[in-house]
Amino acid sequence: MNTQSIIDYLSALSMNNNREWYHANKDGYKKANAEFENLLQTLILEIGKFDSSILHNHPKDLTFKMVRDTRFSHDKSPYNPAFRAHISSKGKLPVPVGYYLMIKPGNQSFLGGGLFADMLKDATAMIRDYIARNGAEWEKMIHEPDFEKYFTVQGTALKNVPAGYEKEHPQAEYLKFKSWYLEYPLKDEEIKDADTFCQKAVRIFRAMKPFNDYLNKALADFQMPAR
Numbered sequence: 488m489n490t491q492s493i494i495d496y497l498s499a500l501s502m503n504n505n506r507e508w509y510h511a512n513k514d515g516y517k518k519a520n521a522e523f524e525n526l527l528q529t530l531i532l533e534i535g536k537f538d539s540s541i542l543h544n545h546p547k548d549l550t551f552k553m554v555r556d557t558r559f560s561h562d563k564s565p566y567n568p569a570f571r572a573h574i575s576s577k578g579k580l581p582v583p584v585g586y587y588l589m590i591k592p593g594n595q596s597f598l599g600g601g602l603f604a605d606m607l608k609d610a611t612a613m614i615r616d617y618i619a620r621n622g623a624e625w626e627k628m629i630h631e632p633d634f635e636k637y638f639t640v641q642g643t644a645l646k647n648v649p650a651g652y653e654k655e656h657p658q659a660e661y662l663k664f665k666s667w668y669l670e671y672p673l674k675d676e677e678i679k680d681a682d683t684f685c686q687k688a689v690r691i692f693r694a695m696k697p698f699n700d701y702l703n704k705a706l707a708d709f710q711m712p713a714r
Contacts, residue, residue: 488525488681490590492518493570498592500553501568509566523550523570523590526681531574533689534586538696540576541585549579568592580711582610583703586692594674598688600695601668602702605643610709611665615652617705622658628701633694640698642666667702669695 496519500509509516527546535542549572557563568591575585587599602610618625629640642664648654652662661667671691678684 489522490681491679493522497568504564527572529685541574582706582709584699596673598671598691600699602666603668605666614705615662618658628697637694638669
């Protein structure tokens with residue numbers, strides 16, 4: 488596994504973010520992508536030791552495209568110079584929540600978990616209701632030493648507690664959220680040695696699992712919207 492080659496390719500793409508360079512260097516992409524899939528396979532097997540629900544996944548089914556939708560963006564760069572994947576019991580779907588990895592040069596990489604998709608209104612409502620009913624469990628989880636060592640709960644939020652919930656609820660601040668996620672930032676140096684990186688990633692993902700489990704209990708009856 489050569490994670491350095493992933494960083495090298497993405498760094499070159501970020502400096503040459505145009506279709507001509509991308510197509511002229513397709514072999515470089517294929518090699519870097521193969522290394523990323525090898526990395527995902529290793530992570531699947533290691534995460535599977537404490538979360539067997541993800542073991543059936545195939546790496547190629549978990550990754551996201553680099554091509555950007557530039558129609559409504561001031562930035563017309565055609566590619567996002569990053570390799571991204573979401574590992575959950577249902578693959579890369581946003582629900583159920585799982586383990587997210589983004590490798591992007593310039594110290595922009597991170598390990599993530601939880602619900603990033605704030606446009607899924609039913610999911611937001613389910614999690615709010617669950618936190619409102621299970622606040623003590625939430626507080627215990629987010630104040631565990633292993634959790635506080637690595638994470639702070641993030642997410643897009645409303646200015647006020649939404650209608651239907653007590654304004655003085657003990658978890659009022661979290662009831663304002665529309666998404667609830669974790670991000671553990673990574674520097675480029677931390678990714679260059681594949682074995683060391685995998686060990687760290689697995690340690691972080693293990694610490695993240697109770698958070699994912701809590702949200703997935705809230706989302707047990709969620710159905711992805713039909714397209």
